[in-house]
Amino acid sequence: MDYIQIKRRYVRFLRLERNYSQNTVDAYSHDIDYLLNFLNGEGLAVEEVRLAHLEQFATLLHEFGIAASSQARILCGVRSFFRFLLLDGTLQDDPSELLESPTLGEHLPEVLSxxxxxxxxxxxxxxxxxxxxxxxxxxxxxxxxxxxxxxxxxxxxxxxxxxxxxxxxxxxxxxxxxxxxxxxxxxxxxxxxxxxxxxxxxxxxxxxxxxxxxxxxxxxxxxxxxxxxxxxxxxxxxxxxxxxxxxxxxxxxxxxxxxxxxxxxxxxxxxxxxxxxxxxxxxxxxxxxxxxxxxxxxxx
Known part of the structure; x- marks a missing residue:
């Protein structure tokens, strides 16, 4: 399947259906590129993706030294992408449903008096x-x-x-x-x-x-x-x-x-x-x- 076409449909969905701002759309689009590059490298079509593949993808993010907060954001985008494919009728089941994000320590933002x-x-x-x-x-x-x-x-x-x-x-x-x-x-x-x-x-x-x-x-x-x-x-x-x-x-x-x-x-x-x-x-x-x-x- 043509991942370029899938990504275009997904970006259109975020912009028109979700009504996200351009900055948010760009962030989701950038993050989903990590996944699509991984799937291309594995020779996987989206219909073939299973939870085990996504867990392998998550492990690679960690091994590449990506910060836990960035990993969590990317995996959030992955779940959004597969929910879209489910709504779009491309998939019958969502392989990301049980995909877990890394545990993040509680971050309290700086506050000024x-x-x-x-x-x-x-x-x-x-x-x-x-x-x-x-x-x-x-x-x-x-x-x-x-x-x-x-x-x-x-x-x-x-x-x-x-x-x-x-x-x-x-x-x-x-x-x-x-x-x-x-x-x-x-x-x-x-x-x-x-x-x-x-x-x-x-x-x-x-x-x-x-x-x-x-x-x-x-x-x-x-x-x-x-x-x-x-x-x-x-x-x-x-x-x-x-x-x-x-x-x-x-x-x-x-x-x-x-x-x-x-x-x-x-x-x-x-x-x-x-x-x-x-x-x-x-x-x-x-x-x-x-x-x-x-x-x-x-x-x-």
Missing amino acids: TEEIDRMEASIDLSKPEGQRNRAIIEVLFSCGLRVSELVNLKFGDVFADDKYLRITGKGNKQRLVPISDNALHEIQLWLYDRNLMNIKPGEEEYVFLNRRGAHLTRTMILIMIKNTAHDAGIIKTVSPHTLRHSFATALLQGGANLRAIQEMLGHENIATTQIYTHIDITTLRNEILNHHPRNMKNT
């Missing part, structure tokens, strides 16, 4: 053309918990300043309403004074955040900016745009917000994804107990 966010914002040189823009970006990411892809695509038609909320189009083109703080709105307003002096490229007028050339930003630009800003603020943690999203959720939970409400604001389809923040909060609580409980305090 409000004080660290303030330090980052204070470290920005507002005399530079992009200074106020960068300050506004950090405040919006921290105040609203947006994904970086959601921020770069934010348009003025999605900002309802009077009602203090944003209309966000997230994964799968699903829309949600996210409250925005007065601080974040104020930082955006200050950025607009600078933005109004720019030469904006045709077709880019609706994007809230622009680069120096008057075009909307890319995810990579924001990643580099946030890493550099954290460094300038003397923060030694590994900081990315997603760190601000984690910090937003953790701050809400520590403030007493309901987990379901946090799930809605983050745009998580599954509550299990949101529940990692309960682990972060428990870690914080444990540290508080170790530091402040009388049974743990040393005599001085």
